[in-house]
Amino acid sequence: MANPDLPFFHFMDNQTARPVLVVRALSKSFGGIKALDKVEFTLNGGEVHALMGENGAGKSTLMKILMGLETADSGEIMLAGKSWENHGVRDALDRGISMIHQELQVVPELTVAENIFLGRESTRWLPGWLDDRSIYQTTKQLLTDLGVALDAHTRMKYLSVAEMQMVEIAKAISYDARVIIMDEPTSALSEKEVAALFGIIKDLKAKGVSIIYISHKMEEIAQIADTVTVLRDGKYVGTKPAAELDQSTLITMMVGRTIDSLFPEATAEKGEVVLSVKNLSIPGKFQDISFDLRAGEVLGLAGLMGAGRTEVARAIFGLDPLAEGEIFIKSEKTTIRSPEDAIRHGIGYVSEDRKAWGCVPGMSVLHTMTLSSLRDHLRGGFIDAGSEKAAASRMATDLHIKTAGLSQQVLQLSGGNQQKVLIGKTLLAEPEIIIFDEPTRGIDIGAKHEIYKLIRQLTAQGIAVLLISSELPEVLGLCDRVLVLAEGRQTAVLSGQTISQEKIMNHAIQR
């Protein structure tokens, strides 16, 4: 166990470019399905090693084996030159391997320090009697070392996602971690917070810590990674220095085929205005938001995290009550009090948070898909199972949803397929306006491409799309116009040639 009283960063081998961790021919099957098939992976000291691949490529399984959450069927793991058999999470932590999970594992009611030392509280005086002073002192030191301005006494629930992540990093370091696995650490961070995180990663690197960095974001890999290893369908594809890889090579390695253009060409004709909002306000969230949305158009809603994009979408969809403002659908003034109203008026919403707002645990793909349109399958007051199934299976084919069958539970699917099921649910309600809120968050490049194609197909059919995205390339690649928000206010509407990454950022950052 790491002793909180010891100083940090005292490593035996502080040399870089010497393998800290080597994985040889590692295989793992789950009931006949090979999740990992003779995978190779070499992590050098003080490097940021990106692990890439589509969902289902085996990244998570490999990380779970490293963390001792799963055991490998065959193969070998060498730690600092010695063969190592992982005996579970505790063993991994004791040997200096830590993981920062994508879904942060925090206890909201406990303080920063209590979270960091959860499960290894200092009890110097009496068994079971908490010695709080030492954990707060150590935490303070840790946070100072990291350059994070956080109070060790703050309860976790008051922190932003980014701050929680910093705490998790501090926790990893408190275990004297020499290898830190970061699973999509930036998926909920703003640009500024990402920059701060990258700063910390560089510091850690300088101190000889190695980082295994899992991400789907190409730009980040270019920015932060030294080396890239790609997995595909559980197999090792290759390892290359990040500097030698361009985006298209990387995509080809991951997908196994060439995707000519990530963003398909726009072909849709713009029609009449289908949605028009005027002076929408919810105090404390957003003020005076007005825009028009035409049939066949993609309007982007850009801005930093917390700028009020999701809040605007939620209000239009009836999830939160509007304080002020009017909504017109096809020039008709409409009151939307609930999602029920919104769906009835032809609005669909694909939430940014699949788990919290989309999937019902235990519910099948079939039942999830028809949840918003169940009334279309009524016959004599009862659900017509045949008609329901036909609609869902048509949608599953159209959207290329990969399932073991419609009766499979949604939560067992990969992120990309879950997202497609939820999009299918929205589409089955036959909306004319669809709000996509971070539609590609946490899903792999292949599925992303399919969702982009789908958005194009929908607009070609005359559906109007409101797109919220934190990924600027996505906004640039898909949107006809972009509405930029900053701190709850609309600062610009960009269109056509005037849309650029710099312009969006300029308007998104309030002076």
Added chain:
Amino acid sequence: MKQKITTTILQARNSYSTRVRSLGVFGILLAFVVICAALALTTPRFLTVGNLTIILTQVSINALLAFGVTFVIITGGIDLSLGSMVAVTGVAAALFAHPDTYPLVVPLGIALAAGVAMGGFNGLVITRSKVPPFIVTLGTMTIGRGLALILSKGRPVSNLSDTFNFIGGGQVFGIPFPIIILVVVFGLCTLLLKKTIWGRYMYAVGGNEQAARASGISVAKVKMIVYTLCGALAALAGIVLTSRITTGQPNAGQGFELDAIAAAIIGGTSTSGGSGTMTGTLIGALLIGVISNGLDLLNVTSYYQEVVMGVIIIGAVVLDGLNRKG
């Protein structure tokens, strides 16, 4: 944002405990068959038409309540006021069921109306105030008990008409009437849960209320329906009970809610919501009935029966949990 993270974490935990349901029903069915077989072998009187009829008649009241509370638990709620609703509706029916006063529909209608009103009240408070169902129904449980005593002036209401007494004590083609009610209600509840949008919505609301709402489901309406339905079924149980004991007892039904909840849980309904079946609940209720009948036949005193029942409730849920993990 911080809240979102928390809910995500909670959700992830939730999903772990509410999974496959088909397996659960199979497991409990197997347990039921094994216990029946054991009783049949050890006590010759167990497997006789007469005894089985007695079991089914005894089970019917608990099963009716258990069906109602299954709906509620599937939506992630709970109803502790069942027993009190049985008393109120039973007394209400009895007051209008004296011979040569009103036609049969009057006591039945009044009892049902009382049940619907009480269940509706539960639903209304729960959906409007955001007070947890546990607290709200704990309140109505006490209110109901008081109402039953007020209505009956604290005394049993007896001298009921023969037509009324037929409901709990009569037979059609040699089958006790309560069993017929049980079968019909079971069929209707199964249809409602499996074949109507409201049944589907109940699973959605219990599994993930936010997702249900975002899918355009009126969560409040679904909750109103389940609590009202629960009240109506409690009224039916109250009528059957009053008719069977030929008296409206203000103290009747004490602890009935716990038996009903136990039947639902033994039958694989998850208390965290989102899963459960009527078949499971029926088997749960039958299991409770068979065991208490078997223990009677084996001359085990009722004190021990309580202990056994408690062990079975915990055992069923533990087994179910193991089942789901494996």
